Amino acid sequence: MATATHARRGNPVVYAAALALIGVMLGPVVYIIIGGFRTNSQITTDPAGLPDPWQFGNYADVLTGDTFWLQVTNSTIVAVITTAGVVALGVMASYVLARYHFRGRGAMYALFAAGLMFPPTVAITPLYVLIKNLGLVNTLPGIILPQIAFTLPTTVIILVPFLQAIPKELEEAAAIDRCSRLGFFWRMVLPLSVPGLITVGILAFVNSWNSYLLPLFILNDQEAFTLPLGVQAFASQYSVDTAKVLAFTSLSMIPALVFFSLFERRIVGGLTGAVKG
Amino acid sequence: MSLTTDSRVRDGGGVTAPPPARPRRRGIGWAQRLEIAVLSGPAVLMFVGFVITPVLLAGYYGFYRWKGFGPPTNFVGFDNYVTILQDKLFHEALWHNAQIVVLSLVLQGPIALVFALLLNQKLRGQSIIRVLIFVPYVISEVIVGTAWALLLQTEGAVNGILRSIGLDGLAKDWLANPSIAIWTLMLILTWKYVGFAVILFLAGMQNIPEELSEAAAMDGASYWQTQWRITLPLLGPTIRIWGFLSIIGALQLFDLVYIIWGQYVASTAGTSTMATYMVSEGRNAGNYGYGNAVAVVLFFISMIIALVYQRFVLRRDTQGALTGGR
Numbered sequence: 311m312a313t314a315t316h317a318r319r320g321n322p323v324v325y326a327a328a329l330a331l332i333g334v335m336l337g338p339v340v341y342i343i344i345g346g347f348r349t350n351s352q353i354t355t356d357p358a359g360l361p362d363p364w365q366f367g368n369y370a371d372v373l374t375g376d377t378f379w380l381q382v383t384n385s386t387i388v389a390v391i392t393t394a395g396v397v398a399l400g401v402m403a404s405y406v407l408a409r410y411h412f413r414g415r416g417a418m419y420a421l422f423a424a425g426l427m428f429p430p431t432v433a434i435t436p437l438y439v440l441i442k443n444l445g446l447v448n449t450l451p452g453i454i455l456p457q458i459a460f461t462l463p464t465t466v467i468i469l470v471p472f473l474q475a476i477p478k479e480l481e482e483a484a485a486i487d488r489c490s491r492l493g494f495f496w497r498m499v500l501p502l503s504v505p506g507l508i509t510v511g512i513l514a515f516v517n518s519w520n521s522y523l524l525p526l527f528i529l530n531d532q533e534a535f536t537l538p539l540g541v542q543a544f545a546s547q548y549s550v551d552t553a554k555v556l557a558f559t560s561l562s563m564i565p566a567l568v569f570f571s572l573f574e575r576r577i578v579g580g581l582t583g584a585v586k587g
Numbered sequence: 588m589s590l591t592t593d594s595r596v597r598d599g600g601g602v603t604a605p606p607p608a609r610p611r612r613r614g615i616g617w618a619q620r621l622e623i624a625v626l627s628g629p630a631v632l633m634f635v636g637f638v639i640t641p642v643l644l645a646g647y648y649g650f651y652r653w654k655g656f657g658p659p660t661n662f663v664g665f666d667n668y669v670t671i672l673q674d675k676l677f678h679e680a681l682w683h684n685a686q687i688v689v690l691s692l693v694l695q696g697p698i699a700l701v702f703a704l705l706l707n708q709k710l711r712g713q714s715i716i717r718v719l720i721f722v723p724y725v726i727s728e729v730i731v732g733t734a735w736a737l738l739l740q741t742e743g744a745v746n747g748i749l750r751s752i753g754l755d756g757l758a759k760d761w762l763a764n765p766s767i768a769i770w771t772l773m774l775i776l777t778w779k780y781v782g783f784a785v786i787l788f789l790a791g792m793q794n795i796p797e798e799l800s801e802a803a804a805m806d807g808a809s810y811w812q813t814q815w816r817i818t819l820p821l822l823g824p825t826i827r828i829w830g831f832l833s834i835i836g837a838l839q840l841f842d843l844v845y846i847i848w849g850q851y852v853a854s855t856a857g858t859s860t861m862a863t864y865m866v867s868e869g870r871n872a873g874n875y876g877y878g879n880a881v882a883v884v885l886f887f888i889s890m891i892i893a894l895v896y897q898r899f900v901l902r903r904d905t906q907g908a909l910t911g912g913r
Contacts, residue, residue: 341738354742431862460638571718
């Protein structure tokens, strides 16, 4: 009897454990954000304390400087175009894989699925050479093109089952109404797959926003830096000014966090859906 | 249809098996071929151009001693590979990667399971909890690295807290002391990635029919017996897929290590990985041929481990999917 209630209504132990977990997970993040409101001498005398008094100068300095906004602009351009590109290419390829029957379909699927196993780390050195030969070093397309390619596997793996779930009857009805397969794709498949597109879109955006290795190789020019490179450069440039580094760091994680928390349900659903095949 | 959804609930694995397409009645005409080409062409071209080609190029460049300017001319055969396999620094990196792979599984798996079991109960505010424990996973590794490097400095917040509660003895040089640096790295990695495992496990648990645990409870099974005998076995496929993702991630680990042990602390603290070795000995040293050879070694090590894992661990799930429907 006791076990039944134990499992049904959350007991205090469970809540305490959940609170402890959240505390541990959020502690460092809260530390960064609050640290940005302190002065360096406050941080030195008591590294773990609260701001006393609260300082808004660090955030104000970062927000009124050009560097931060330049890097936000670069990161935004890269993330938006990467997202748009990968969603467009991904949904077209996934539609083919989901609804056409042809030789080489299995091979195409296997190609993308294999890509899932190898993040850019393995290909980064030759990729740099390739981008250099294309004359795209220090340009944003030099980041965008490889990112689209490397995000395609996840996108395709998530979207194919999604598109397969669209009922066959809809396609037949569309055919009776003299709608071509491409017309069906455009008028039915795209609107119906919006939730799936949002999932892969957010994943692509957050991935791009956080990407470090690729920009590290391709972008050497401060003008072209995206935020992760910017955070690193800022942290070494102002290594004595911890409070300012903390302010810069907190501001740079806002977009990914906002996007993620708005669409958390979709992303988790998409991820687990992909894992389940 | 019910049969497929049924086996999904039960087995839920098989990450790479392509879902079957419905056979068409007619053979495909030129119009359809054109549609296939137009729709899938761009994606395939991008993928081949920027993913497959570099991997192949690595195989080619890896045979040259090459500074990255002009076409490679100084062919050295397998020299680069011999050097890599004899380099003590590479052995160390490989050993660190091996430790990280095993420790990630051993630390994150059980912790995530316990928390997923706790959170799988009816809780007020479950959805907000799910968002919050996912936060570290969503933050970029650069930020995570910067934040933890500042927190864990000898005069940083962690040691400050330890000293203020009288645990001076525990205050350590977390990042630079070679005997604890790898554990510090594991602590940070666990913090960053355990949320991902919790979310996966939770999603897997929510696919397990509630009737099963209700039936077990009726038969007098305790809460923990039910979890041990019913939830855990049925969660097997999810756990095995998570294991796969974790292993691949651990083998390719770069960002976090490179940020903390490149920028804040000497890289000799004993946390180098194959990927950081590749970047420091290849790109940073200007030896692009050598860097490419390291990439090839990393590629083969990852691929062999991935294939072995699929063959011996994930295979059970695909078999289950084929036979479990009856």
